[in-house]
Amino acid sequence: MRPDPLRIAVLTERAPGETRVAATPETVKKFSALGAAVAVETGAGARASLPDEAYREAGAEIGEAAAIVKDADIVLGVAAPDVALLQGAKPGAWVAAMFDPFRETARVSAYASAGFEVLAMELMPRITRAQSMDVLSSQANLAGYKAVIAAANAYGRAFPMMMTAAGTVQAAKVFVMGVGVAGLQAIATARRLGAQVSATDVRSATKEQIFSLGAKPVFVESVAGIEGEGAGGYASEMSEEYQQAQAELVSGHIAKQDIVITTALIPGKPAPRLVSDAQIASMKPGSVIFDLAVAQGGNVEGSAADQIVERHGVKIIGFANTAAHLAADASALYSRNLYNFLAAFWDKEAGRPVLDEEIGNAVRLTSGGKVVNERLSAT
Numbered sequence: 001m002r003p004d005p006l007r008i009a010v011l012t013e014r015a016p017g018e019t020r021v022a023a024t025p026e027t028v029k030k031f032s033a034l035g036a037a038v039a040v041e042t043g044a045g046a047r048a049s050l051p052d053e054a055y056r057e058a059g060a061e062i063g064e065a066a067a068i069v070k071d072a073d074i075v076l077g078v079a080a081p082d083v084a085l086l087q088g089a090k091p092g093a094w095v096a097a098m099f100d101p102f103r104e105t106a107r108v109s110a111y112a113s114a115g116f117e118v119l120a121m122e123l124m125p126r127i128t129r130a131q132s133m134d135v136l137s138s139q140a141n142l143a144g145y146k147a148v149i150a151a152a153n154a155y156g157r158a159f160p161m162m163m164t165a166a167g168t169v170q171a172a173k174v175f176v177m178g179v180g181v182a183g184l185q186a187i188a189t190a191r192r193l194g195a196q197v198s199a200t201d202v203r204s205a206t207k208e209q210i211f212s213l214g215a216k217p218v219f220v221e222s223v224a225g226i227e228g229e230g231a232g233g234y235a236s237e238m239s240e241e242y243q244q245a246q247a248e249l250v251s252g253h254i255a256k257q258d259i260v261i262t263t264a265l266i267p268g269k270p271a272p273r274l275v276s277d278a279q280i281a282s283m284k285p286g287s288v289i290f291d292l293a294v295a296q297g298g299n300v301e302g303s304a305a306d307q308i309v310e311r312h313g314v315k316i317i318g319f320a321n322t323a324a325h326l327a328a329d330a331s332a333l334y335s336r337n338l339y340n341f342l343a344a345f346w347d348k349e350a351g352r353p354v355l356d357e358e359i360g361n362a363v364r365l366t367s368g369g370k371v372v373n374e375r376l377s378a379t
Contacts, residue, residue: 160194294318
């Protein structure tokens with residue numbers, strides 16, 4: 001006798017400013033092909049231009065939240081839903097979403113107490129076979145693009161050099177600080193718009209990547225940084241000596257820039273401060289800084305989420321949720337990440353995914369009523 005189909009529930013996102021959705025009609029079809037039944041809350045995809053009818057045509061059940069969650073085996077989300085919304089889900093149901101676990105420890109504990117198995121998608125390991133499941137990379141790519149577009153919109157001048165009968169317009173100078181996924185996309189986007197681009201990072205391996213995109217690397221040479229890519233592809237906190245040397249280097253460079261994009265994050269810790277008020281004051285009036293790390297405390301002194309702050313004639317911008325400003329594309333990529341994750345471990349006989357240790361242990365926060373993630377326990 002075959003078991004009932006695995007029930008996957010997708011709720012409307014309730015976090016302020018969240019426009020994304022954790023499944024699209026495309027991934028609903030793919031889950032259905034695996035034998036799962038997908039239920040989507042009414043209006044879940046509306047802010048990403050995905051009407052209920054498109055989900056219905058893809059094979060999803062559409063209904064109110066309580067009906068959607070009832071007897072769910074797996075709940076998919078972008079931002080982790082309030083645990084109270086999940087009443088009626090099966091005992092031990094999986095919840096796959098972004099949990100911000102290092103800052104939202106009380107929420108993780110609440111999930112553990114409720115008996116759910118939490119799978120934090122932002123803890124996906126940076127390994128080759130998990131690349132297609134990596135939500136941070138897919139969303140950071142879009143965020144790097146959007147940061148440049150938003151900065152260009154706020155900048156009162158053109159990006160490319162323009163030679164006209166009335167004279168020449170000089171190309172904008174763009175400086176990208178932090179060359180991870182978002183930084184690389186920011187470099188590429190600024191270059192496509194015709195800007196002169198330079199970039200810096202504490203990891204030595206990024207120098208070649210900066211060159212490959214046609215930008216100029218700006219690196220501290222007198223003090224050793226991080227060799228290679230860094231742990232898990234991320235930077236870590238640097239020595240005081242390095243920080244001082246970098247500040248001196250950046251101060252001289254930043255004063256000549258029109259646009260600065262900051263992208264530096266350290267997992268589980270506040271964002272490092274990269275740009276001081278004194279450095280802002282050295283920039284030309286009309287310059288723009290976009291702080292991609294504003295939601296994690298900010299790389300730029302004085303930045304504020306979802307506000308345009310003006311200091312010393314310089315506009316400082318930062319969105320609390322940059323990827324959500326590109327709802328349709330961000331939802332498409334995020335939902336594919338979730339599908340790729342669950343489909344990679346799908347056991348046809350069991351009719352559900354069965355996680356392995358390497359990836360399962362990395363993303364699993366809670367199980368059996370307890371917090372079980374080693375990284376979370378160590379904080």
